[in-house]
Amino acid sequence: MATVVAAHRDELVDLDRMIGDGDHGENLKRGFDAVVSALDSSEVDTPANVLKLVAKTLISKVGGASGPLLGTAFLRAASGLDEVDGASVAAALRAALDGVVARGKAEVGDKTMVDALQPAVEAAEAVKDKSVAEVLAAAAAAAETGAESTIPLVARKGRASYLGERSAGHLDPGARSTSLLLRSLADSAAAS
């Protein structure tokens, strides 16, 4: 995931520059770089514990709106993830979404990461009896469509909302990064 974030840093910075303050790519890069060193320097066993460490690192290192939101997402996902099968993964994604909504109070259509995450959760739940790789693939695909759907929207949450009508016509950086993260999860699940 860190590699994906690093590769897309400039794209996310540019997206955030259009309708926000231009730091989203840098925020995430700082966060995921810290995640990599945290994982390197500690012994984590279960997937749930990995997610917890990721969550804590993101919360303390990312800052911005996306730090606490993504951190909460990973933290909640950790609690939802007992076993590693399709149903657990779908449940973890649902828990993550609930966490983001609880903190940020955004709905679908507000032009935020929720526009990517909520369709992803729904798509995952629809195929939850399949393999982890298939569940994540469905989620990633839906997140991509969801992210694209933010383009025409007028933002109602976060920094972009200050632009009013002028926020329309731009992809939301948080929705885009959410879909990138899910795609990278799906790719690694497919490879393993």
Place this chain on the structure above:
Amino acid sequence: MATVVAAHRDELVDLDRMIGDGDHGENLKRGFDAVVSALDSSEVDTPANVLKLVAKTLISKVGGASGPLLGTAFLRAASGLDEVDGASVAAALRAALDGVVARGKAEVGDKTMVDALQPAVEAAEAVKDKSVAEVLAAAAAAAETGAESTIPLVARKGRASYLGERSAGHLDPGARSTSLLLRSLADSAAAS
């Protein structure tokens, strides 16, 4: 003279921007505008008194290096000017030059107004037995050549001297304005 200065304000500003601080045209315009209102609102009789009023106004309104220098020039010229004939005019110009040199300590070749004024004085003295108009015409022509001669020079006085070698290749704004002033004097003498 005020009209000439106003007409050439931008040119002088540009020249000063190249090797100075870009205010020469504005300084002179402010000064000569004030001269016009001073002359309008007071009753001056003799040419010497006109020159004195011009001098006082320039000293108090122009500022910059050129204010005290031109002011001194007009002040000294006033003392030199008893009668209005070619010889007196030549003597007045010599007095003006001496005043500028006394204050500013510049020599020909230092890339200052002296490079225009000194040849003008010499040319005027060479024809001092002719009419006022002819004396001033000779002075103006020599001043123009003198001003042009500043182009290749490296400045050794005033703000342009800080540029060192980089001041070469530019016309000195003070030399240019001196030649413009003399030309306008010559033109009005020729017309009257």
Place this chain on the structure above:
Amino acid sequence: MKKIINDPSTVVDEALQGMALAHPDLLRVQRDPAVIARADAPVRGKVAIISGGGSGHEPMHGGFVGAGMLDAACPGAVFTSPTPDQVQAAVEQVNGGAGVLLVVKNYTGDVLNFETAAELVAMDDVEVRTVVIDDDVAVKDSLYTAGRRGVAGTVLLEKIVGAAAEQGADLDRCEALARKVIANVRSLGLALTACTVPHVGQPSFELADDEYELGIGIHGEPGRERRQMEPADDLVRRLLDPVLEDLPFAAGDRVLLFTNSMGGTPLVELYLAHGIAEKLLAERGIVVERRLVGPYVTSLEMQGMSLTLLKLDDELTELWDAPVRTAALRWGM
């Protein structure tokens, strides 16, 4: 991008080191996580006032750390809210046992990060309160947005609440005063040029040579309306009118007028604009009783300005006048 920096990713850390060296009598700096604390912190028995936010708005907030104002500031990356661990570290450094007030500017990121921090700090049995300032009248329809932003009014809040805390006010009074300032302060800003965030490397937006941006935030985010450039008289009126209407301010009101530069606007223009604002207020019968003029809440090198009005009463005026000793605001000591 031309800046006096070594590496975009170390700008804030290096600047903090320089700040510590510049003001050894006023403050000390902790580097990871980054905290700027008053040199004599913790002050026993005093309510600790802590603020923070993205860097790039200097002197806010680090320049307001010191006696009579902030106990600590948490500087985030440029234009990025600080992280909860910074706020926790600040509390550890400056908590004098009488409780902590967190002063937060209303941005989703700042609110979420300070909220998280407050939860964590409260778990350590420290009494902590949070106030969120949202003085920017540029944001309309706040039901459909993240709400109004916190901008230049923050300085006035920090000065006034800081003075009260220094005089021994308890946490309840500090919180109440902060809410009183928030209720009585309004701001609006404009930009003539954009600024460049070091790690972005390009201006945050483009403005033509004859345009300005009205209702600008302090993070290089574009404002609400792009307009044709106008004379200063009109620019000042466009800032002042919405501010006056919003509270509203009326004839007879006593106010503090704060004319703020966004960083790149020189003092000669700022004083000129301040004079216009004073005259417009006098015409309306509003009494300017105190004023602050200068670059206090900036957006890096952005050219532009903001106007802030705070309605004063005797309590607020006295606290404004109380001694303060920080890098950026100092009088009476």
Place this chain on the structure above:
Amino acid sequence: MKKIINDPSTVVDEALQGMALAHPDLLRVQRDPAVIARADAPVRGKVAIISGGGSGHEPMHGGFVGAGMLDAACPGAVFTSPTPDQVQAAVEQVNGGAGVLLVVKNYTGDVLNFETAAELVAMDDVEVRTVVIDDDVAVKDSLYTAGRRGVAGTVLLEKIVGAAAEQGADLDRCEALARKVIANVRSLGLALTACTVPHVGQPSFELADDEYELGIGIHGEPGRERRQMEPADDLVRRLLDPVLEDLPFAAGDRVLLFTNSMGGTPLVELYLAHGIAEKLLAERGIVVERRLVGPYVTSLEMQGMSLTLLKLDDELTELWDAPVRTAALRWGM
């Protein structure tokens, strides 16, 4: 050109009106000829310290008018020396009967105009002395030029001599102190961008995106050498080395380090540069005993900075620390 102004020809006059409104407790402004005088002037029995120069360098000099610093400042048009009648009017306003010290920055125009004024004032039986400061080490070969320019060191001179005058020093001691500061202060500046004088309407020079100008003056005049942009570590070294060599400053010297912004350079960069300068000085065993960091001697919105070093002894340090109460420098009162 985009500026918050109404008309290029009234910028200074309007700004002075705004300044008077902003600081009624500190200063008063006379408009024609323009003079900024301390609110309580003339102070009977005190030597009057008067300075002045072109506008566009704010807060210098008007921002330094007040108790413990200047009695009056004479603001010329932007980047143009004031006229003799302004200086005469300033003397009339603030002469307390103990003599007048004129502090002049070394530029042909300033020197000629102050010289003329000094002659006129002396004719009215006022005892007047003139000191000319020339701290800019950028100007080499001063035999073949108008000599070194007066730049940021002027602030340190005005603070120190102003403190002495406030404490009752006579004209001889004030003049001697001024000469002592001039003998011990050196500066060098650089610019990343040019500035635009309102009545010119265009930048004073062009700099490519990867160039900077070393040895810049404070009037938008180009410097001595145009160089490729470098990291802050190198920029600071290029400023500091010539300053150190010039006096020279040596290990064991106690100094005041003044890191000045030309206006458009934000504080985050300035603190970063200040930190580098402190480290370089520490490496050489030079003891930084006092510091000043901020935009104090500016060139409108120009981005850039200067470094100034003043060799301190107990006398200078005490006068630096003495109370001062002006718009731009204030402590102890």
